[in-house]
Amino acid sequence: MEYRLQTPITKEQLSPLRAGDRVLLSGTVYTARDAAHKRMAELLDEGRPLPFPLPGSVIYYVGPTPEPPGCVIGSAGPTTSGRMDAYSPRLLDLGQSVMIGKGDRSPAVIDAIRRNAAVYLAALGGAGALMSACVQSVRIVCWEDLGCEAVRELQVRDMPLTVAIDSLGNDVYKSGPAAYLKSL
């Protein structure tokens, strides 16, 4: 199945999605990867507010290349999500709805996805030029000192994604290879 998602995201929009479905996402997406996740965890430890509202949010694990003249963003494909596993359950419990990255997630993250009826979407790893074309505008939200790892607010249109882990915890990284091997 192919679905269109528009932010702000509601749980009702996410519940029909199943692992392996294709999604075209439009709206507001925040970027954060290793260093930004570490800083967000530190803010939460200190009881301070995060740089953007977490409930219903979409976080894309990406560190883009610098934008050449005439482009709003450079190459912008996903980074390996597993490095964010230590932080994601806490953010999901606080209301984050959608994670976008690539690669599999830990059992603790899958539990948190199920508990919160969230979803994990996979972008095409290594397809930075293609993903870049979906980004219409970029605004730096905070932590500019982190360079490519700064938190950015992206406005995206028809970003092509695959449901990697759905709200029931079904995981395409397990079911996809298993289905292919069964077909042989």
Add this chain to the structure above:
Amino acid sequence: MEKGYETMKTITAQQITDLVAHLCADANRRLPEDIERAMRAATESEPWPLARDTLCDLCTNLGAARERDLPICQDTGLACVFAELGQDVHVEGGFLDAVNEGVRRGYEDGYLRKSVVADPLRRVNTEDNTPAAVTIELVPGDQLKLTVIPKGFGSENMSRLAMLKPADGVEGVKRFVLDAVRAAGANPCPPIVVGVGIGGTFDKVAALAKHALLRPIDQPHPDPYYAALEAELLEEINRLGIGPQGFGGRTTALGLCIETMPTHVAGLPVAVNISCHVTRRASGIL
């Protein structure tokens, strides 16, 4: 006649810097022919529909990078620079400084991402993607060949090394390679390219595995024994079912190259250096 210092060929630091800068920008925008050919061939032969669509999207990305003059992937890598330095070459100026200046300029002027931290634990970005990881090999002749491999870390992180026992033999090596690829799963952006090092010492075997990524994947090992092992391992990997992006399918790896060297009677070192479908390399000769 023995060559004296005055008869050696002089290559200036500036020439080295200019070439490295060009290679960094070029490698990140255009795949080597062998890799792109393998991607297109895999798209044709892949039997699983989702895998074929995914490969098709990855090929479209190659075109988008060319059209929009953008890096193929946002992880423009740590610059691994291989120098084959002819022993009749005199380098005027500091060699390493010249290479790093080339990386600095190539990454800045080429709008490439700066992904290097100055210290592995304190982790402050150097802001210019230096220093490069430089390997110098002294060779006969009066040329300097430079190859830049911008190495992404999604795949580098999934690489493995083991000191096997001689009794483990070729079966042990095969098992270790397949286990490494299976454990890597979707993380290194399959379809991957696999560099395997066998032999040497703890440090040399890792260098062999990285060196294996320099060889075009359509060029088998010159020793028929290892060429057959390369073909067998590639076939076994493509039976794992991981598929493009880990969504399932046949095309888990595009190619596999093995490099070997003599080793100790008591050891069988093996290393697996994994690279993604954006396996980049660019070379030039001075």
